[in-house]
Amino acid sequence: MAAEVVVVGSCMTDLVSLTTRLPRAGETILGHKFFIGFGGKGANQCVQSARLGAKTSLICKVGKDSFGNDYVENLKKNGISTAFVGQTTDAATGTASIIVNSEGQNVIVIVPGANLLLNFEDLKRASDVICNAKVVVCQLEITPAVSLEALKMAHASGAPALADLDPQFYTYSDIFCCNETEAEILTGIPVGNLEDAEKVGRMLLQRGCKLVIVTLGAEGCMMISAEEPIPKHVPAGKVRAVDTTGAGDSFMGALAFYLAYYPKLPMEEMIRKSNCVASVSVQASGTQSSYPYRKDLPQDLF
Numbered sequence: 001m002a003a004e005v006v007v008v009g010s011c012m013t014d015l016v017s018l019t020t021r022l023p024r025a026g027e028t029i030l031g032h033k034f035f036i037g038f039g040g041k042g043a044n045q046c047v048q049s050a051r052l053g054a055k056t057s058l059i060c061k062v063g064k065d066s067f068g069n070d071y072v073e074n075l076k077k078n079g080i081s082t083a084f085v086g087q088t089t090d091a092a093t094g095t096a097s098i099i100v101n102s103e104g105q106n107v108i109v110i111v112p113g114a115n116l117l118l119n120f121e122d123l124k125r126a127s128d129v130i131c132n133a134k135v136v137v138c139q140l141e142i143t144p145a146v147s148l149e150a151l152k153m154a155h156a157s158g159a160p161a162l163a164d165l166d167p168q169f170y171t172y173s174d175i176f177c178c179n180e181t182e183a184e185i186l187t188g189i190p191v192g193n194l195e196d197a198e199k200v201g202r203m204l205l206q207r208g209c210k211l212v213i214v215t216l217g218a219e220g221c222m223m224i225s226a227e228e229p230i231p232k233h234v235p236a237g238k239v240r241a242v243d244t245t246g247a248g249d250s251f252m253g254a255l256a257f258y259l260a261y262y263p264k265l266p267m268e269e270m271i272r273k274s275n276c277v278a279s280v281s282v283q284a285s286g287t288q289s290s291y292p293y294r295k296d297l298p299q300d301l302f
């Protein structure tokens with residue numbers, strides 16, 4: 001039973017405290033609310049893809065601890081295959097400790113933990129699943145060399161950001177997707193408008209991938225293809241955004257779904273539909289908790 005969409009990536013438990021203001025060094029303050037959320041770019045993308053109806057498998061590592069156990073349960077609830085979700089005693093499940101004040105400003109500490117212990121052996125064990133997938137998605141919240149190895153095994157699609165990214169990431173990615181911040185990290189060029197997005201897209205294309213997608217928040221995406229001379233702006237629908245965290249992962253998960261299940265659709269159409277899915281996710285709060293299910297979406301998306 002091969003998965004059509006395989007994600008090799010991260011799982012993080014979000015530990016969120018809401019306070020009126022951020023604490024100073026050495027200070028203890030009272031918060032008024034605490035909640036735990038499921039995050040990590042890899043798992044986020046896999047969850048969105050699964051909720052649209054994709055048969056998915058997540059290749060990742062969590063700790064042999066209560067957060068890890070809960071994460072495995074969460075993946076199962078979303079219908080994701082956990083055959084290659086490892087649990088280690090050598091590190092804790094990845095966490096993001098987040099403090100948010102009443103103005104919405106935050107401080108965040110990420111401890112990748114078990115995510116960094118996902119290794120080549122784990123990929124080898126999953127090689128059948130990786131090689132038989134229609135779409136393989138990688139990000140950079142695990143050891144970059146492991147992401148790259150997964151891309152080589154699959155020669156598939158990716159979504160990373162790192163300043164001096166190994167050039168092979170571009171040559172082994174069919175589709176390279178990044179947001180404005182990531183585009184600036186990768187090229188040194190700040191993205192403030194559509195022309196900037198075109199420019200960074202062309203630069204990234206020259207590094208060897210076939211298609212670059214720069215996501216532009218409320219503006220949708222810029223698509224820059226090796227096959228078409230003119231970049232295409234694919235706008236997102238106008239919506240009232242409540243919480244945009246994880247929108248990029250919703251977009252990426254949706255795109256993986258369309259690539260796997262509607263491979264004959266024109267790329268622009270896949271991006272337009274993925275914009276629609278992501279724009280639904282920004283209208284609810286939280287990350288995975290805001291990702292729509294197929295049954296709740298306009299049926300002309302399918």
Ligand SMILES: Nc1ncnc2c1ncn2[C@@H]1O[C@H](COP(=O)(O)OP(=O)(O)O)[C@@H](O)[C@H]1O
Nearest residue numbers: 179215216217218220236241247248275278279
């Ligand atoms: N305010 C918004 N209105 C409509 N769609 C949005 C909005 N913000 C994000 N999106 C959708 O989510 C996608 C990713 O958002 P973006 O902010 O670029 O990524 P990230 O979450 O990585 O920062 C966009 O391409 C768009 O489809």
Ligand SMILES: *[C@@H]1O[C@H](CO)[C@@H](O)[C@H](O)[C@H]1NC(C)=O
Nearest residue numbers: 160161179180181182217248
């Ligand atoms: C882009 O994604 C990164 C995570 O890789 C995130 O930290 C950043 O805030 C995002 N930028 C925008 C403009 O949304």
